Amino acid sequence: MLPAxxxxxxxxLVDNTTAHARSxxxxxxxxxxxxxxxxxxxxxxxxxAPEILTHVFxxxxxxxxxxxxxxxxxxxxxxxxxxxxxxVAGLTAFLKAARAAGHPIGLGTGSGEEAIHxxxxxxxxxxxxxVIVGSDxxxxxxxxxxxxxxxxxxxxxxxxxxxxxxxxxxxEQAAYRAGMRCIGVATTLKAKDFQAPLTVIKDFTxxxxxxxxxxxAQQPQVPKPQKPRG
Numbered sequence: 001m002l003p004a005x006x007x008x009x010x011x012x013l014v015d016n017t018t019a020h021a022r023s024x025x026x027x028x029x030x031x032x033x034x035x036x037x038x039x040x041x042x043x044x045x046x047x048x049a050p051e052i053l054t055h056v057f058x059x060x061x062x063x064x065x066x067x068x069x070x071x072x073x074x075x076x077x078x079x080x081x082x083x084x085x086x087x088v089a090g091l092t093a094f095l096k097a098a099r100a101a102g103h104p105i106g107l108g109t110g111s112g113e114e115a116i117h118x119x120x121x122x123x124x125x126x127x128x129x130x131v132i133v134g135s136d137x138x139x140x141x142x143x144x145x146x147x148x149x150x151x152x153x154x155x156x157x158x159x160x161x162x163x164x165x166x167x168x169x170x171x172e173q174a175a176y177r178a179g180m181r182c183i184g185v186a187t188t189l190k191a192k193d194f195q196a197p198l199t200v201i202k203d204f205t206x207x208x209x210x211x212x213x214x215x216x217a218q219q220p221q222v223p224k225p226q227k228p229r230g
């Protein structure tokens with residue numbers, strides 16, 4: 001059986017980390033915070049936005065207020081990224097080749113349906129995915145393995161037969177907790193920043209689905225996740 005391919009959305013389908021960081025930075029400025037948003041996202045990328053904010057405030061913030069901040073941040077992000085919604089180079093060709101070869105294909109993201117629509121449907125990518133799992137489908141986001149496990153279950157495949165495509169360390173570690181292997185996409189991190197991926201690609205022009213079985217054979221055991229850094 002060919003491995004199932006499970007894709008993260010932000011930083012994998014599109015290179016949008018800079019826009020996310022800018023939107024967080026504008027929010028922080030409005031709130032009088034000095035946190036470096038890009039540095040924060042490189043450490044916590046993949047974690048749901050409400051949880052990211054809990055790492056910023058020195059005192060507890062009521063849930064209703066935090067939700068208002070998340071909504072403000074999301075609005076800023078969509079305005080900033082509106083005219084920049086382009087797929088990572090080679091993505092559609094890779095998805096077409098993977099589908100033609102018979103790989104099950106899923107999308108697993110910590111974003112909600114509106115954010116999925118903003119990226120996936122705008123780019124016309126929904127037909128390439130057999131299943132799409134978002135934040136409404138799981139109780140816990142990354143670095144917990146729930147997103148990947150639910151996606152595998154909906155695809156009807158074993159975790160051991162899955163390869164996750166991730167741009168963030170938390171998502172990579174979530175893959176290992178799920179019993180899956182991972183390919184790093186270096187839109188957010190440098191290759192050296194990933195823990196133990198099968199390989200790291202700059203974009204999808206650097207990989208062909210026919211290479212995947214050989215990559216899996218080189219890593220017969222799923223790595224154990226390291227403790228989060230920072």
